Amino acid sequence: xxxxxxxxxxxxxxxxxxxxxxxxxxxxxxxxxxxxxxxxxxxxxxxxxxxxxxxxxxxxxxxxxxxxxxxxxxxxxxxxxxxx
Numbered sequence: 001x002x003x004x005x006x007x008x009x010x011x012x013x014x015x016x017x018x019x020x021x022x023x024x025x026x027x028x029x030x031x032x033x034x035x036x037x038x039x040x041x042x043x044x045x046x047x048x049x050x051x052x053x054x055x056x057x058x059x060x061x062x063x064x065x066x067x068x069x070x071x072x073x074x075x076x077x078x079x080x081x082x083x084x
Contacts, residue, residue, distance in 0.1 A: 004038070005036035005037065005038045006036055006037025006038045006041070006079045006082070007036065007037055008034045008035070008036060008037070009034055009035050009036060009037040009039065009040040010034030010035060010040075037079065038075045038076070038079060039075075040075075041074065041075035041078045041079065042068075042071040042072045042074070042075040043071070045070070045071040045074035045075060045078075046068065046071035049070060049071060050067065
């Protein structure tokens with residue numbers, strides 16, 4: 001696990017296929033490891049902050065950097081709690 005990001009939240013597996021005619025086995029690696037666990041935690045926290053806001057319009061217009069920063073701060077706290 002990467003300490004800063006928590007590693008991939010939704011990694012994809014390697015797909016292995018076999019050609020029935022030749023018996024050849026081939027592996028394919030998907031191109032994406034998915035979002036990081038930190039991003040996933042931040043998205044969940046941001047949803048909670050926005051959905052519990054008294055004024056969605058106020059939050060989105062004037063407090064957007066605050067909400068984003070608070071969301072990542074919460075994600076960082078969750079990652080730290082996993083280490084304990």
